[in-house]
Amino acid sequence: MSFPMNTFSTLAAPLLEQPVLILESDDWGPAPEEHAEALHGLRKLLTRHRDPTGHPAVMTLGVVLSIPHMEKILDTGEYAARTLNEPQFAAVLEAMKKGAAEGAFHIQLHGMAHYWPDNLMAEIGRNPEVRRQLLEEPWHTERLPSWLQSRWIDGRRLPSTPLEATQIQQAVQEEVALFESCFGRPPSVVVPPTFVWDDSVERAYAEAGLTMLVTPGRRFTGRDEGGRLLPEDRIEINGRRRAEKLTTLVRDIYFEPALGHAPAAAVKQIQRKWRLREPALLETHRFNFLGENKESAFAAVEQLLSEAKRKIPGLLFRPPQDAAGLLQRNPLVLLHTPSLLWRRLRPHAI
Numbered sequence: 001m002s003f004p005m006n007t008f009s010t011l012a013a014p015l016l017e018q019p020v021l022i023l024e025s026d027d028w029g030p031a032p033e034e035h036a037e038a039l040h041g042l043r044k045l046l047t048r049h050r051d052p053t054g055h056p057a058v059m060t061l062g063v064v065l066s067i068p069h070m071e072k073i074l075d076t077g078e079y080a081a082r083t084l085n086e087p088q089f090a091a092v093l094e095a096m097k098k099g100a101a102e103g104a105f106h107i108q109l110h111g112m113a114h115y116w117p118d119n120l121m122a123e124i125g126r127n128p129e130v131r132r133q134l135l136e137e138p139w140h141t142e143r144l145p146s147w148l149q150s151r152w153i154d155g156r157r158l159p160s161t162p163l164e165a166t167q168i169q170q171a172v173q174e175e176v177a178l179f180e181s182c183f184g185r186p187p188s189v190v191v192p193p194t195f196v197w198d199d200s201v202e203r204a205y206a207e208a209g210l211t212m213l214v215t216p217g218r219r220f221t222g223r224d225e226g227g228r229l230l231p232e233d234r235i236e237i238n239g240r241r242r243a244e245k246l247t248t249l250v251r252d253i254y255f256e257p258a259l260g261h262a263p264a265a266a267v268k269q270i271q272r273k274w275r276l277r278e279p280a281l282l283e284t285h286r287f288n289f290l291g292e293n294k295e296s297a298f299a300a301v302e303q304l305l306s307e308a309k310r311k312i313p314g315l316l317f318r319p320p321q322d323a324a325g326l327l328q329r330n331p332l333v334l335l336h337t338p339s340l341l342w343r344r345l346r347p348h349a350i
């Protein structure tokens with residue numbers, strides 16, 4: 001048995017008092033009406049599934065608030081964007097709000113855009129394929145090269161360098177303000193695009209009033225000369241405080257039906273998380289629920305929720321803040337439960 005560097009962190013992570021499942025979906029934003037239909041379909045599906053307290057199944061929507069305005073960009077040579085609160089996207093915004101009002105969606109901040117505008121402008125200038133893609137489907141920003149989807153780097157040239165703290169601070173304030181004007185409340189949970197962020201970003205998020213940071217269990221801070229993620233610089237666990245006010249959560253179960261992730265395998269991971277006394281956050285993306293993938297993805301979510309409820313008695317559906325509220329912060333509890341101690345020492349073996 002090997003003891004990885006993060007063993008102590010994993011052991012010390014707070015214990016969850018009841019099993020919790022959260023479906024986390026990213027990349028929703030300004031888009032054609034088909035996306036509103038997908039959201040209504042998800043809302044109806046989620047509200048058909050209830051936990052023992054009557055709470056509907058929860059899917060978080062990580063929202064990207066704007067997309068490039070390509071005609072303007074090519075016309076002027078300056079960056080310009082279309083935002084979610086423009087009338088042409090009203091159907092999508094309404095679908096998000098309706099699901100949130102019914103308790104099925106929890107709206108989270110993904111970012112003002114799924115890129116840093118200066119990086120996008122540099123790439124538009126030198127990459128005709130990116131230019132063509134964005135002219136055709138400007139909303140489809142999750143199709144951009146992976147490195148370009150990182151928001152919190154200066155990637156005009158690779159390897160990336162950090163952005164100035166003041167630039168980050170201003171950008172975070174702008175995205176929080178736009179979020180509030182779209183949804184009538186400021187965001188509380190943030191999912192940094194491609195999970196690349198640094199200390200300045202954490203401070204800016206905390207100063208802007210965000211309280212929860214969704215992580216994949218580690219932090220990446222930049223991209224190398226080939227655009228690949230730099231090695232992680234930190235391990236993240238559930239319930240740790242960052243920049244004083246920001247509590248971390250770990251999302252590390254992947255459930256993308258369009259990529260072949262089966263509901264049965266995801267349910268096993270949810271069970272494993274509960275044995276470790278950790279919340280189960282499943283990562284998924286909007287692309288599963290659109291176009292040709294749509295029907296099988298809806299069926300997969302249906303099956304996942306039914307099986308998870310059947311196999312995990314007492315399973316709760318809750319938004320992230322509520323899940324964090326169910327974390328028991330006294331690690332000494334572990335000493336009274338040797339079997340749990342053992343499971344946390346070998347988290348992938350159970």
Ligand SMILES: [Zn+2]
Pocket residue numbers: 026027110114142193194
């Ligand atoms: Zn994303």
